[in-house]
Amino acid sequence: MPTHAELAGKLLIDAAGFFKTLSEQNPEIEKEMTENAGVFEQMAALIVQEPQGSINDKSHAELAGRLLADAAAFFRTLAEQNEPIKEQMEENANVFDQVAQLVSTNPLGVMD
Secondary structure, eight states: OOBHHHHHHHHHHHHHHHHHHHHHHOGGGHHHHHHHHHHHHHHHHHHHHOTTOEETTEEHHHHHHHHHHHHHHHHHHHHHHOGGGHHHHHHHHHHHHHHHHHHHHOTTOBOO
């Protein structure tokens, strides 16, 4: 069973891939999406390698949770603007929010 930190790491990598795809398809947001992807990849590595580590008095778990929650909000915005992908983006957002909560409070826990 993967830990909450490992699940968070996988979702952060998935989000980074999504941002990279968006950057390739949308030149006007390429720089922002590429930067987002890099941040998400770095956080994924940190949360998996050091689930109980910290940066500047913020735990890796808290930081990973915030990024996952930010991604969930982004997915909800996309859902509102794109009917064909609305249902999938809403589902993604819900999963990201759930894992954000779990990793923030208990990075070494496992799914029930």
